[in-house]
Amino acid sequence: MSRTISVRALAAEALADIALSGHSLREVADRALPRLPDARDRALLTALLNEGARWWPRFDAALDRLLAKPIRRSEPVIHALLVTALVQLEILEMPGYAAVAATVEAVRELRRPRLAGMANAVLRRWQREREALLADLDATPATRHAHPAWLAKAIARDWPGHAEAVMAAANHEPPLMLRVNRRRAGRDAVADRLREAGQEIAAHTWLADGLVLPHSTDVTRLPGFAEGHFAVQDGAAQVPADLLDLASGQRVLDACAAPGGKACHALERSDIALVAVESEARRALRITQNLERLGLAADVIVGDAGDVRAWWDGKPFDRVMIDAPCSATGVIRRRPDVRLHRRAADIDALVALQSRILSACWETLAPGGTLLYVTCSLLRAENEGVVGAFVDGRADASVLPLTLPVGQAAAIGWQILPGDGDLDGMYYALLRKQG
Structure with a gap:
């Protein structure tokens, strides 16, 4: 039986599996999410895993500047926990005191009490030296846009006039796009039904079967999904x-x-x-x-x-x-x-x-x-x-x-x-x- 675990500790274990052990985000999330009974905790875990994976190249590099000795190999879960803490501070914009305190508590929960002081010191240093550290990370495309160095170079080589925009776009949440199954429903009818269910939705401007929602949601709960009226598919x-x-x-x-x-x-x-x-x-x-x-x-x-x-x-x-x-x-x-x-x-x-x-x-x-x-x-x-x-x-x-x-x-x-x-x-x- 799985032990009871806080969302931040679980996020650290899961993100270490993704970033340092090569497991897919979908596979890890599917395994981790059922361990959290509270819907708000599941939403936070989803955000920490998605943004942790998205911004890992940036904040992994930040930890190399903050730690006297790297711990990604010796303490991979604690390393991942610190990445999630920086995600909370910089991407999710959570209050600093709450993110730091919850992270230090998660270190103890993960049975690494001797590292609690180190985690606290690292995050306090980030807060003190934030502007200089961010400027240093922003100095190169790879850490500015959280892309592996080889990919940043490849994009600059193949798309020199577009590289900055391409890498910046990769760090924004995409809209949720649906494809209406015209054999079972009309696009306008599907859109009207979704609006009645409280969804903000618009017809795509040039894709004949496309509908666009601004944010992700559990599509299996949307009216018409079970009847096969639509499927999720990017434009x-x-x-x-x-x-x-x-x-x-x-x-x-x-x-x-x-x-x-x-x-x-x-x-x-x-x-x-x-x-x-x-x-x-x-x-x-x-x-x-x-x-x-x-x-x-x-x-x-x-x-x-x-x-x-x-x-x-x-x-x-x-x-x-x-x-x-x-x-x-x-x-x-x-x-x-x-x-x-x-x-x-x-x-x-x-x-x-x-x-x-x-x-x-x-x-x-x-x-x-x-x-x-x-x-x-x-x-x-x-x-x-x-x-x-x-x-x-x-x-x-x-x-x-x-x-x-x-x-x-x-x-x-x-x-x-x-x-x-x-x-x-x-x-x-x-x-x-x-x-």
């Missing part, structure tokens, strides 16, 4: 259904399909025969669950999208969508732990995987058909680098023109950067197979 992820130019009777492949949002959106739009391929059985189950809630049907296959011989029946597809595995650097405002877990060394392996999947799935596309390559990365190597190398080696592949109301043209395709139109970062390229 950038709603774009592919428009780009695919779907028509009834088409045969469509969604490679790397989990959790199924883009597949479901395509099925909501047109009477198509859709095959969804996902390499992990656990993630493929999520596709099936989403299909069932929304009243949709598809052929869900557990398989490697890059090994088509293992699952393809040989019948060509009119449309192919590849939502390629990527660095997820375009969605770190929504998934802040990505900045803690992704490494520069990962990119070459991802590019090789993306290239393999693109080449393999191209073979399943019918002559005259189109393939949409999508990533939630903002790194050029994963985007136009992959597509450009593929097109250069294929006589039967041509790039189709593509423009959207927000974002910018890439060397090939189109890039939405984080914050463009208040959307997540996402890349798209459309290719036509010559007949």
